Amino acid sequence: MAGRLANKVAVITGSTSGIGRATAELFAREGAHVVVSGRREELGAQVVEGIRQAGGSASYFRADVADGAQIRALIEFAVETYGGLDILMNNAFSGPRRNILELTEEEWDVSMNVGLKAAFLGCKYAIPHMIARGGGSIINTSSVHGVLAARNYSPYDALKAGLINLTRQVAVDYGHQGIRVNAICPGAIVVERSQEHIRQHPERLRRAQVIYPVGRIGYPIDVAYAALFLASDESSFITGHALMVDGGLTVQLQDSLAEVVAQHLMEHSGW
Secondary structure (H helix, E strand, O other): OOOOOOOOEEEEOOOOOHHHHHHHHHHHHOOOEEEEEEOOHHHHHHHHHHHHHOOOEEEEEEOOOOOHHHHHHHHHHHHHHHOOOOEEEEOOOOOOOOOOOOOOHHHHHHHHHHHHHHHHHHHHHHHHHHHHOOOEEEEEEOOHHHOOOOOOOHHHHHHHHHHHHHHHHHHHHHHHHOEEEEEEEEOOEOOHHHHHHHHHOOHHHHHHHHHOOOOOOEOHHHHHHHHHHHHOHHHOOOOOOEEEEOOOHHHOOHHHHHHHHHHHHHHHOOO
C-alpha cells in the first residue's frame, strides 16, 4: 500500500481505543504495518480486523505496559513479524484523578509505571532495532498537563511533564544515530470512555466552544494527524519538540481567558 508511511513498521501502545486506535487506523491507511497493543484482546482484534478489511496491514499483541517484560516482548514481536521497527508511539496511560493527599503510594507507582516508566522501556527496547534500520521516529503522548497544572491531577501532571523532558533527553542522545523523538500534547479529546459523560453533560462541549480559540473540543483523529506528521519523513528536521495539539488552549493568558468566560456568562447566563 502506498502512502506517507509505506512499508514502515509501527508499534502503538494503548491502541485498542481512543487516540491510539485512531492513530493505528491512520498509519495503516498511510501504508504502515501496525502492531496494535493493549490489554483488551477483543477490542484489539476489532481494530486489526477493521484495518485489514480496509486493505491495511496490522497485527495485535496483548501487552500490559506496567510490566517491562511485556514491553520487550511487544517490540520483539513487531521485529519478528515485520522484519524491523521504524516507529514507536508510547501512548498507553492508566491512573486516577487525585490530589496528593488523596493519592495512595500504590496509585502513584502504577501511574508512573504505565505513563512514564513504560515510555522509557519502550525507547530502551526499540532504539537498537531502529538504529539497525538506519533510524526511526518515537512519539510520546504527553498532554497540555505536561506544561500547565490543573487541580487534582497530581500523578497525571507530573508524569506528562516528565514525558516531555524524557523526549528531549532521548532526542539529544540518539539524534546522530537517526532517531527522532517528539511529544504530542493534546488538549481535551473526546474518546470512547468520555462520550457518555459528554452526553450527560453537554455543557462541556459548549464550554470548549468558548474556551478553545478554535471553537471546539478535540477528537482522536486530530491527534492522529499530528502523529502521522511526526512519524513521516516530512518532519525529518524536527526532534525533541513538544507539539501542542490543543485548539490553542495553552496560548492564552489567564486574564484573557477569564475575560472570554466572563463575557460569555454575562451574555448567555451560563453555559
